[in-house]
Amino acid sequence: MILPFLTIASSTNKGRGVFTTEPITANTTIEIAPVIVVDANGREKLEQTLLYDYIFEWGPDSKKAAVALGYISIYNHSNEPNCAYDMDFEHQTISIITLKDIPVGTELLINYMCPEGPSEDPVWFEKY
Numbered sequence: 001m002i003l004p005f006l007t008i009a010s011s012t013n014k015g016r017g018v019f020t021t022e023p024i025t026a027n028t029t030i031e032i033a034p035v036i037v038v039d040a041n042g043r044e045k046l047e048q049t050l051l052y053d054y055i056f057e058w059g060p061d062s063k064k065a066a067v068a069l070g071y072i073s074i075y076n077h078s079n080e081p082n083c084a085y086d087m088d089f090e091h092q093t094i095s096i097i098t099l100k101d102i103p104v105g106t107e108l109l110i111n112y113m114c115p116e117g118p119s120e121d122p123v124w125f126e127k128y
Contacts, residue, residue, distance in 0.1 A: 001032045002070055006108070017076045017107045024102040030083070031096040033070030040064060059089060068094050078109035084117045085110050 005024075011017030024030060037058055038046060043065035046055055054073040058066040066087070067073075072094050075083065082102050086095045099117050102108065111119050 001029075003028075003030045006030060006071060008071065008074055011076055011107055014076045016074055017109075018071050018074050019107050020102055020104060023104050024098050026098055026100045028098045029095055030098060030108070031070055031072065033068050033072045033094050035066035035068045035072075035092050035094055037092055038065045038067065056087065056094065058087070066092070066094070072096070075108060075110045077112045079111060079120060081109040081111045081117055082106065083108050083110050085115045087115065 003024075005020055005022035007019050007021055008016050009019045020030075035056070035058070038055075040063040043055070043063070046052060046065055046067075051067065055065040055067055058064040072085075075085075075096065082100055083096050083098050086097065087093075088095070096108070096110065098108075111117055113119050
């Protein structure tokens with residue numbers, strides 16, 4: 001499920017991103033996407049490809065990986081995101097939920113290091 005007012009567009013200095021063409025209220029689930037789960041061996045192989053920057057650690061021990069379908073892998077990172085994400089291991093889905101009211105035209109951002117939202121933890125691509 002992807003709400004119809006979400007769109008992919010160019011994001012300043014970030015390639016592509018997910019934007020809204022309508023205002024969204026806080027605590028709205030804007031996307032629920034299925035994932036393809038890959039075991040630890042498959043994860044090692046994916047980490048050697050372009051998909052490395054788009055996969056999610058998966059499972060209670062984070063040894064597996066998930067390739068998310070829908071728009072999930074296009075959401076950009078922010079330490080002060082306007083959305084959170086929830087990984088449902090049992091149903092193999094990832095949901096995106098707004099953290100605050102979001103005006104029309106705004107890019108929807110998640111924190112790659114903290115599913116719940118704000119965090120100062122550096123992401124792997126900012127460490128170098």
